[in-house]
């Protein structure tokens with residue numbers, strides 16, 4: 001029998017761990033680009049929406065995004081409710097009146113009337129076909145549930161993935177949609193990354209600052225593929241598309257929607273793309289989950305109730321069984 005000393009077993013465990021980590025190279029688990037996790041006011045089990053941020057987010061949506069994107073699941077009255085932007089009711093009533101909604105009249109004919117608080121936001125398009133015909137074939141998705149429909153792909157080494165998932169469970173991470181929207185809105189670049197081909201056909205990325213004006217050897221690629229035994233393959237951006245760091249595949253039909261100074265904030269918040277993006281992402285998160293704040297506070301009340309009940313049950317059990325034990 002082989003007897004193992006303490007040091008040799010530690011050395012063996014170390015060698016095994018090393019073999020395991022080096023056998024699995026730093027592989028991306030998801031296909032999506034790396035997206036940073038931001039700190040939001042509504043992060044974690046105790047987080048709540050910031051009413052002022054939601055008001056600014058709605059302003060960005062209304063002044064910029066609403067030209068192309070609907071929020072059909074949101075009713076005007078939601079903008080007044082607690083846990084949301086909490087705009088004054090009179091203001092929202094007059095805002096609603098500026099929209100037209102369809103209604104059937106007494107003869108069954110479709111007529112239009114000004115919207116009321118109980119109506120939902122009408123869509124900017126009659127149907128998907130109209131949307132696509134306006135946007136070069138692309139369909140701007142309705143933004144009511146976009147924060148739930150999108151998320152952040154894990155991109156770290158594969159062996160760390162379970163740890164990362166556990167961390168998300170413990171911290172109650174649910175803000176993947178907001179993180180994605182923020183990354184998307186701030187992720188535009190004027191051009192796809194620049195590459196130069198060497199004599200062997202290999203493509204190497206070139207820093208923007210080192211490119212001479214009119215340099216004909218520069219290739220712009222949204223993605224580069226290595227093909228065994230052949231020169232690297234460069235996928236160029238399609239016509240009418242825009243380069244975006246966060247969008248899967250990096251080319252998106254939506255042009256950069258917003259620039260610094262475009263929306264005038266009245267509460268002193270700096271008018272930057274970064275702030276617009278965070279505010280809009282928060283607004284989209286609320287739109288996808290308007291009862292988020294109530295649910296979280298109810299959760300805490302339930303926990304407190306269960307704690308008190310447990311203490312009472314324990315005391316009752318002790319008293320009841322006192323004679324027996």
Ligand code: HEC
Pocket residue numbers: 060061064065066067068069135138139140141146150181184185247251252253254255257258280
């Ligand atoms: C001029 C029209 C236009 C405006 C304005 C616009 N978008 Fe878009 N948006 C589009 C189109 C078109 C697409 C679909 C792009 C595609 O599928 O390639 C899109 C897609 C999106 C998507 C989905 C991306 C994905 O992962 O599929 C999000 C999120 C989005 N837009 C957010 C916004 C926000 C936020 C604003 C306002 C700041 C905005 N958009 C303003 C046209 C617009």
